[in-house]
Amino acid sequence: MSNHVNRRNFLKLSATAGAVLALAPAGVQARENDMKKKMPERTLGKRTGIKLPVLSMGVMRADNQSVVKAAYNSGILMFDTANGYQNGKNEEMLGEFFADKPRESFILATKVKENPADDAAEKFLEKFETSMKRLKMPYVDILYLHALDKVDSVNYPPVLEAMLKLKKDGRVKYIGVSTHSNEPAVIQAAVDNGNYDVILTAYNYTQGHLDELNPAIDRAAKAGLGVVAMKTMAGGYLDKDRTQKVNTRAALKWALQNPNIHTAIPGFTSFNQLEESLDSALNLKMTKDEKKYLSMADHSLYCRGCRSCETQCSKHLPIPEMMRAYMYNYGYKSPALAKEVIDELSLAGNVCDCAACKVKCVAGFQVAQKVQDITRLQYVPQEFLV
Numbered sequence: 001m002s003n004h005v006n007r008r009n010f011l012k013l014s015a016t017a018g019a020v021l022a023l024a025p026a027g028v029q030a031r032e033n034d035m036k037k038k039m040p041e042r043t044l045g046k047r048t049g050i051k052l053p054v055l056s057m058g059v060m061r062a063d064n065q066s067v068v069k070a071a072y073n074s075g076i077l078m079f080d081t082a083n084g085y086q087n088g089k090n091e092e093m094l095g096e097f098f099a100d101k102p103r104e105s106f107i108l109a110t111k112v113k114e115n116p117a118d119d120a121a122e123k124f125l126e127k128f129e130t131s132m133k134r135l136k137m138p139y140v141d142i143l144y145l146h147a148l149d150k151v152d153s154v155n156y157p158p159v160l161e162a163m164l165k166l167k168k169d170g171r172v173k174y175i176g177v178s179t180h181s182n183e184p185a186v187i188q189a190a191v192d193n194g195n196y197d198v199i200l201t202a203y204n205y206t207q208g209h210l211d212e213l214n215p216a217i218d219r220a221a222k223a224g225l226g227v228v229a230m231k232t233m234a235g236g237y238l239d240k241d242r243t244q245k246v247n248t249r250a251a252l253k254w255a256l257q258n259p260n261i262h263t264a265i266p267g268f269t270s271f272n273q274l275e276e277s278l279d280s281a282l283n284l285k286m287t288k289d290e291k292k293y294l295s296m297a298d299h300s301l302y303c304r305g306c307r308s309c310e311t312q313c314s315k316h317l318p319i320p321e322m323m324r325a326y327m328y329n330y331g332y333k334s335p336a337l338a339k340e341v342i343d344e345l346s347l348a349g350n351v352c353d354c355a356a357c358k359v360k361c362v363a364g365f366q367v368a369q370k371v372q373d374i375t376r377l378q379y380v381p382q383e384f385l386v
């Protein structure tokens with residue numbers, strides 16, 4: 001594959017491009033031309049050498065193929081999904097969409113979780129093959145180990161060997177890790193390991209450990225790894241009732257001010273959100289109001305993943321994961337995704353009901369209240385949720 005996938009050439013070749021563009025609103029269509037002229041590009045680390053726009057698409061919650069089409073025809077090259085998203089429907093949707101597209105006209109990243117066990121490699125490969133069947137592709141560009149928060153998971157031999165074999169066999173072009181908790185240590189471990197090509201990390205203006213995270217990202221970029229940012233919108237809302245929206249333009253621009261963030265994958269689900277992200281990426285210069293917003297905003301639904309609450313909790317509940325589920329449920333309005341996270345925690349019997357909660361959250365969350373709210377999801381059958 002050429003390191004620089006040239007969509008302009010692709011669009012010239014594609015007889016259907018015009019018809020597809022007709023489905024997108026005028027604003028998105030207008031930006032398709034702007035983007036090809038001005039969209040900043042960066043190299044996804046020396047190890048991949050891939051040049052791509054600073055804006056990519058997090059497909060996680062998207063269920064409207066027309067939005068994927070609009071993103072594709074706007075010049076976005078990289079599309080990010082995972083084995084677990086929407087119980088596999090997310091990968092299936094991308095498989096259908098890309099079935100008639102030239103394989104070199106897009107970059108596809110997916111993620112598979114590892115579960116340490118005697119048959120960890122077999123289980124991991126089983127899930128990978130399921131993903132490939134859904135995606136209907138001969139290879140994926142990037143395969144991430146999904147949602148790591150421990151150094152040992154980065155270096156877990158059976159799964160690492162399985163990934164390297166997939167890479168050697170050409171089923172996977174590059175391997176990486178994704179992390180939204182304990183990110184600095186996970187990123188450093190991926191750099192030290194020497195086998196990984198890309199990291200996908202949570203990165204946003206609300207994180208309380210940027211003094212550790214920024215140097216870790218710098219070291220990864222210097223070592224030649226590609227760095228992709230997720231959770232750039234910090235949950236999308238400042239409150240549970242979604243009355244105060246995060247300034248998503250400011251949030252995305254903030255993340256992309258760091259030249260070592262090679263691309264970001266905001267999870268747009270509508271034409272409006274796509275248009276707003278395109279607008280922000282086309283002009284990364286912050287307005288006065290955006291700068292002011294960033295200097296004043298200090299709370300959102302985003303848990304910083306510092307884990308300082310876990311040792312304070314008398315029941316040692318996995319609070320950061322619960323807060324992530326809370327953000328998915330109330331910020332993203334995606335209860336099915338939130339339930340996936342809650343179900344993986346196997347909370348049965350571990351009830352948050354102490355007479356007095358002593359947990360103090362660095363982000364100012366009322367932790368017990370949020371834990372109690374979100375754990376109700378464990379009793380809701382998945383089939384009731386969208």
Ligand code: SF4
Nearest residue numbers: 313314352354357368
């Ligand atoms: S009330 Fe909940 S969050 Fe607080 S200490 Fe008890 S179990 Fe932990």
Ligand code: SF4
Nearest residue numbers: 303304306307309361
């Ligand atoms: S809930 Fe608060 S203390 Fe716990 S990890 Fe998140 S930000 Fe840190």
